[in-house]
Amino acid sequence: MTMFVDVGALDDIPRQGARVVRTREGCVAVFRTADDRVFALQDRCPHKGGPLSEGLVHGTSVTCPLHNWVFDMTSGQAQGADEGLVRTYPVRIQNGRIQVSADLIARSTAA
Amino acid sequence: MSVPFPATGTPAARNRSSLHLPRKRRLVVIGAGMASGRLLEHLTDAAHDAFQITLFNAEPRGNYDRLMLSPVLSGEKIFADIVTHDDAWYAARGIDCRFGQPVVRIDRANRIVHSAQSSVEYDTLVIATGSAPFILSVPGRDLPGVVTYRDLEDTNAMIAAGIAGKDAVVIGGGLLGLEAAAGMAARGANVTVIHLMGHLMERQLDPAAGYLLQRDLERRGIKVHCKGATKAILGRDRVEAVLLEDGTVHSADLVCMAIGIRPETRLATDAHLEVERGIVVDDAMRTSDPHVFALGECVEHRGQLFGLVAPLYEQASVLARSLLGEPAVFAPVQTATRLKVTGCNLFSAGDFAEAEGREDIVFRDPGRGIYKRAVLQDDRLVGVVMYGDTADGAWFHGLIRDRADITAMRDTLILGPAFQQGAPVDPIAAVAALPPAAEICGCNGVCKGTIVDAVQAGATTLDAVRRVTKASSSCGTCTGLVEQVMKATLGDRFAAAAPAGMCRCTDHSHEDVRRLIRSVGLKSIPAVMQELGWRSVGGCHSCRPALNYYLLAEWPLEYRDDRQSRFVNERNHANIQKDGTYSVVPRMWGGVTTPQELRAIADAADRYGVPMVKVTGGQRIDLLGVRKEDLPHMWADLNRAGLVSGHAYSKGLRTVKTCVGKQFCRFGTQDSTGLGIRLEKLLWGSWTPHKVKLGISGCPRNCAEATCKDIGVICVESGFVISVAGAAGMEVKETEHLASTPSEDEAVELVTAFVQLYREHARYLDRPYKWVAKVGLDWVKSQVVDDIAARRALVARFELSQSVYRKDPWAELSTPAETPNWAPMADLTLEAAE
């Protein structure tokens, strides 16, 4: 069973935007879509490490700000001709608050 | 699961297998070129995990589309566009890459491959070392400045020659030599081609077609010297000229030798594999050692060598199957040749030498420079040469390959497929008439049927077809044909899917969208997407920034800028760096600063630990490597000293470069510095379709480089000379004269009106020089210079927009309410520490 930990309010993230959560595993980008769904992905593009949190969000995709690779946020999979996978993390909204998998703390403590 | 060749060979392997650990087969590949690239694709697609692969390459990089070096040379593409396998691709497949490590020895007895840096054991070895350019053994061949044409280094050396406008000599008038010549000429070099034979590309063309080709090349300024035998390359410290046997001397700053290639077989010879002209392989691509395979230009198969990619791709697919233990046989097919030089359309296939029992059919249209020749033998087509109009190449090639009996269409054969049903029809009908087996993409061996299937399965854009079938993804000369097949398959739906649309989300062009925004009164991005039938839900990274710009340019007072539709730099008002930090460039009006401003910049650099402070090419200072969360604080500090955003990140006004002008310079005619500052203060903050830079010089010595800016002003005794549409980035172009005026006020008005006209009409991401080339300078003058009322209206509309945008975004974003948004929303590393 996944345990969750609160990281902030949904409204802390602009629609079609993202904010970063710092973890011991590196930064995790939490995205909010135009229709208020959230996704949590590792904030590192598999191409050359671009911060995906700064990418343009469209539908459930995000375009990396450095060289325009496009990732499907539901799977972390690169789209089109590019190949690469970004790690995704469980995330949910409860009463307007965003919660990410508590593993992100647990792993850090273990480290 | 068992693998076809169990690893029992080397001592190391035996030790390991005694532990009963299933071990992947160790595959070592020498050479990361086009043939092995395709092999690795097949292997990793088919059996992701069967092999532990080590890949050596002499070049310090992985595989790229070598064919496309020619468009890189001519400037139509950049290297990044032609990389086919990047680091991520290899990493995702667990391939151990040793690039920049040429293999120096193969130890077959112990099955080890050695480079200078490392040694790797193999169970199976693949040699794919390609070929090496042939070098003439004439005196001077080792002089600096003599290059061949094989890889990126060669290409870059030739690009440099072209940029400097130097003399270049290409020895060899074959496919490679002519692509090298055309590429350097496109970059501005004075090129001479020296060819030993009587006409160009004699192996692919007959004399008539060779003549037409030579004429077309000469028209673009390339000199051609046929029957020229090189005697020596002259020069003291580097190359200076080429001397021919007939005594002619061609001066040369660079010499490119493109006289042919020979298979790169040295490793195989040293390892005592069977080598003739190439490394001898059997039908399964196996060499004389059962553990060693070879493919690509380094091999010889049944006495034949290879120099074009199509058969190599076929070898790759055969070898992949061999390695996976499936039976496969390599049987080379006829390959056709095309030249990738824009404006020279030639096609040749088969055999067209004159011989007993052969008959020619020739068609010429001197007016249009068209020549076609079909060579027949026993009612079959055996060869075809075409120049000028090559649209039917694939059809003829198919007839040769299929050994079709052409008796019935003999009279009209040369006119192509469109004439075979009687009346001439349009090209689409001709393509529609092709049988499914007709080859469309020669490089990748993709036939019409495969493309039709892909289209019917949903690949309705060229991109999608490329992705699914690989057609048109190597040399690209078949792109038009692929589109025609798509059109023939999709009918009107393809016309609708033509690439004119802004992006994949819509079929409307940029121009149409702008027009509709205005006429329908669309005032938000969702409204545009809804009313104009966007196919995607929220647009994409390509249309959203464009729409945001069009809307704010059209409705300055009503529309609110959508930050989330801006690229990162414009969203964060700083330039993102490769490591995710940012650079900060404050405005320095007209390039003038004060000790107090410099102190504030120095203080900010200290306070935020800025790793580099750099003077930019735009007369101001760049603070590079700032962390995102520090940005608002740094801006607030700079604001306090009166410094504002320099918009070094925006599609908007960047810098106004000035010279010192009349105030100090003994030649200055007007106050160029003052005019520059005045213009910068007027124009700053405005958003434009692409960036806009100005230069203002105080006299024609032009120290502010005004004549290569988007807008340049040169001051003269009698006033101000305004010119526009220059470029000095990826293209270099001198500005064109817009107007001259004795009055500084009028100069300011003309510049403002030009900027507003550009804002209202240009397509997003077109710099002024691209836009002016589309609409014509005369039209621009008619709006900005001649029609005074229109000019004033433009200025008024610009001012209206500036009433919203002439302000400092840094001040707005560094308020206490905004600042927290620049930091992470949570920090779980702190929680963990508790």
Ligand code: SRM
């Ligand atoms: C900082 C600077 C180089 C320097 O250290 O001197 C620079 C840096 C960049 N230039 Fe430039 N350009 C700089 C002067 C120029 C100049 C020279 C000039 O302005 O006199 C040119 C040629 C003139 C021109 O504008 O075409 C120039 C032509 C380009 C181009 C090619 C534009 C074109 O249409 O051909 C790009 C790419 C683009 O804009 O799409 C570019 C893009 C870039 C970007 C923004 C690349 C990017 O997207 O990240 C670089 C940002 C680096 C950073 O993080 O700060 N830069 N760039 C210069 C900043 C001037 C300033 O004070 O604002």
Ligand SMILES: Cc1cc2nc3c(=O)[nH]c(=O)nc-3n(C[C@H](O)[C@H](O)[C@H](O)COP(=O)(O)OP(=O)(O)OC[C@H]3O[C@@H](n4cnc5c(N)ncnc54)[C@H](O)[C@@H]3O)c2cc1C
């Ligand atoms: C400018 C240019 C334009 C061309 N245009 C066309 C065209 O339009 N159509 C067409 O069909 N063909 C064209 N070709 C030919 C085509 O590129 C070649 O047929 C193809 O690249 C050969 O593939 P390959 O894998 O055998 O060799 P390569 O692609 O040459 O790869 C061999 C690799 O092996 C490496 N290597 C060599 N020795 C060692 C060693 N000892 N250790 C490690 N690595 C080694 C080399 O560095 C190289 O990277 C063109 C070629 C050039 C140069």
Ligand code: SF4
């Ligand atoms: S030329 Fe400009 S874009 Fe290229 S690396 Fe230098 S700063 Fe970056």
Ligand code: FES
């Ligand atoms: S780093 Fe993401 S696309 Fe290059």
